[in-house]
Amino acid sequence: MRAAGAAATVIAVACGWLVQNPALADEGKVICDGKGACWLVAADTQDSAGQPGRHGKPASSGGRSLKKPKCRDGLQSNVEVPCTLDGLGTWSNAxxxxxxxAVPQPxxxxxxxxGHATDDGAVYNAYCPNNPNMRSMWFAQPPTGAAAAVDPKVLALQAVKKMTLLGPDIGIAPKPGGKGVVGMPVWMWxxxxxxxxxxxxxxASAGQVTVTATAKVSKVxxxxxxxxxxxxxxxGAAYKAAFGKRDSPDCGYRYDLPSSSAPSGKYHVTATATWAIAWEGGGQTGQLTEVxxxxxxxxxAEVQVLN
Structure with a gap:
């Protein structure tokens, strides 16, 4: 129901409609319960439970001058609209x-x-209830409230996509192509x-919001x-011949069986790196993980003992 003032709400109640949501009034909001009792409150009044408060004079008295809503649709008799909608962004009265x-930016x-370059302003996806043909618009500066609609987490993911993150550059002893011995230390790094x-x-950037991400391997x-x-x-410590038969101090292993027991005759050693990615921007910080x-x-080989 679209009501332009308290009178419209009172009429609606008189007709038997149960008004469950705040209606827009010229001087604030009209709150009505199921019994037909109505209150005129400021547009931003909240009670402790996050619901519109029941303060002020009855709607039929005309009330007093109160704070007007911030977000209004000027093409629909200044009807109040939500200032933000999930997935659609922030309302611009203008x-x-x-x-x-838009993420990523065109x-x-x-x-x-x-006709503008990527370093000149930004493109914003638009949802216009009164103009369904409007899909996007370029702005040199963010439209009112639109900067808050940029999701820094999305920009962080875009930044990660720009990175070339690889698996570990493997060092191992015995070397591939060489041969180790059962029970002897294996060094990995x-x-x-x-x-x-x-x-x-x-x-990655959108409008005036820039998010920077830094990735480092946290473990292998x-x-x-x-x-x-x-x-x-x-x-892990890199092996040197001078270390002889010592164990690796931080990343080592010993095989109990020869690789001839494996289907290929060799052990297929896989190193999996966990990249810890810290990002910040748009007034937020966060963590991401890539593998x-x-x-x-x-x-x-197994040592052969000769008698």
Missing amino acids: HNCYFKA PDGDPARE ANESPNAWGPVVAS AWSMGDGSKVVCNGR RDNAVDIAV
């Missing part, structure tokens, strides 16, 4: 539309940009490189090819 920044040359270990930094899980797994929280892997094959 345009009688909801706007939400590229240069896209008609939606109206991840070679340090930006796209295989981090940090990797990328940003090693699947040893014989059913066992080893989780290493650091890169990447890489693999090598190694041979492990």
Whole structure:
């Protein structure tokens, strides 16, 4: 029901309609219960339970001058509208539309940009109840309230898509192509490189909101090819010949059986990196996780004892 004032609400109640929601009044909101009792309240009045409060004079008395709603549809006799709608963005009184920044932004040359470059303003998706043909609009500056409709989490995901995150650059002893021995130490490590270990930094923007994400590997899980797994929280120490038969101090393993017991005759070792991604922007912060892997094959022999 669209009512322009308290009188319309009173008439509606008199006709037997049960008004369950606040109706727009020239001086605020009219609240009516199932018994027909009505109150005129300020447009933004709330009680402790988050419901419109029941304060002020009865609607039939004319009330007093109260704060007017902020969001109104000027093409529909200034009917009050929700200031935000999920998925549609924030209302602009000046345009009688909801706007939400498009993510991702259309590229240069896209008609939606109206001849403007990507570094010049932004395109906003539009929902206009009185103009269903309106789909988008370019603005040099965010329309009223539309900047708040940019979801930083969505921009964070866009930033991650710009990153080249790889599986670990595997280091292992014995080396692929060489041969280890059952019961002897195996050393595993991840070679340090930006796209295989981090940090990797990328940003994404919509309108005046920019989100920057930074990705680093937090741990590497090693699947040893014989059913066992080893989780290493650091890169692991690289093996050197001078270490001899010592165990790795932070990322190692020993095989109990030769790789001839595996179907391929070698152990297929897979290293899976967990990328921890911290992002910030648009007044928010958050965490994301990505997983990447890489693999090598190694041979492990059994020592033959001669009598």
